[in-house]
Amino acid sequence: MKTKELVYAALFAALITVLGLIPPLPLGFIPVPITAQTLGVMLTGCFLGKRMGALSLVVFIILIALGLPVLTGGRGGLAVLVGPSAGYIFSWPVAAGLIGWYSEKIWPKVQTWKLVVVNLIFGVLLVNLIGASIMAWITNTPVWAGLAGASAFLPGDIIKAVIAAVITMQLKAISPIEEKAQ
Ligand code: BTN
Numbered sequence: 554m555k556t557k558e559l560v561y562a563a564l565f566a567a568l569i570t571v572l573g574l575i576p577p578l579p580l581g582f583i584p585v586p587i588t589a590q591t592l593g594v595m596l597t598g599c600f601l602g603k604r605m606g607a608l609s610l611v612v613f614i615i616l617i618a619l620g621l622p623v624l625t626g627g628r629g630g631l632a633v634l635v636g637p638s639a640g641y642i643f644s645w646p647v648a649a650g651l652i653g654w655y656s657e658k659i660w661p662k663v664q665t666w667k668l669v670v671v672n673l674i675f676g677v678l679l680v681n682l683i684g685a686s687i688m689a690w691i692t693n694t695p696v697w698a699g700l701a702g703a704s705a706f707l708p709g710d711i712i713k714a715v716i717a718a719v720i721t722m723q724l725k726a727i728s729p730i731e732e733k734a735q
Contacts, residue, residue, distance in 0.1 A: 561601055561729055562609040569593035569613055570623040577625035583702040584637040585688060587709050588625045594645045595676035595717035598652025599668050602730045607650030614642060640687025644680045651675040656721070660734045663725065668718035676717070677710040 572593045577586030598606040616623045620630045634642065655671040656663065681703045689699030725731060 557729070558605050558608065561605045562612050565593070565597040565601060565605075565609040566612040566616065566623075569597065569609075570616070573623055573625045575625070580702075580705055583688075583705065584692065585641060585684070585703075586625060586638075587706060589713070590625060591676065591680065591710060592713040592717055594649055594680070595652060595672045595714055596720055598649035598676065599656045599672065599717055599721035600724060600728050600730070601649075601653060602657040602728075602733070603650045603653035605729065606653030607646045610646035610649045614646065617642065635691075637688045637691050638684070639691065641680060641684030643687075644683035647683075648675045648680050651679070657730055657733070660730050663722070665718050665722050668721055669715050672714035672717055673711065677707065677714055681706055681710070 569590050572589045575589040577588050579586050594610065597609050600606075601609060613623065614634070617629045617633055618631055622629045624633060633639070652671050652675050655675075656668065659667050682700070685699040685703035686696055688694075688703070689696045692699075721728070
């Protein structure tokens with residue numbers, strides 16, 4: 554593991570923490586809030602690639618486990634990692650890694666719409682499938698009810714998927730993937 558990779562991973566874990574300063578939007582009917590931090594997850598995968606992307610989210614989860622207030626509303630601690638949103642949080646490194654894998658694969662010919670599609674598949678669908686299923690299990694609710702509730706996240710998550718792709722294209726020249734591709 555190169556120092557540079559660790560620095561990038563830490564930098565993006567910090568960025569996701571900063572996005573957590575945007576207040577969460579509670580939905581009332583589901584114990585998981587709307588958060589801007591998913592934008593950070595998708596951006597991390599698109600911009601850093603698979604290895605650094607996944608590592609960044611692992612670092613973020615370690616910060617949560619250590620009790621640092623890195624989640625929206627200043628939350629952190631082991632209790633969150635076994636609470637209703639645990640599945641969502643643990644799906645984040647997987648999503649960032651898979652988004653990063655595809656991002657690296659298409660990099661020389663990367664296009665906004667391709668990043669939007671991969672964000673939708675892994676950053677929106679996969680995250681919500683894993684997150685809602687585990688939320689249903691933890692809260693003793695039928696899985697269909699969990700998935701139905703989580704559908705409320707889709708409009709916001711789709712917008713975040715587009716924003717993450719657009720920002721990545723704007724910052725393409727300074728991405729570590731660009732460096733590797735040359
Ligand atoms: C937490 O702060 O405890 C984790 C929140 C997880 C939120 C999930 S991620 C996917 C979906 N989109 C959102 O905006 N919120 C949920």
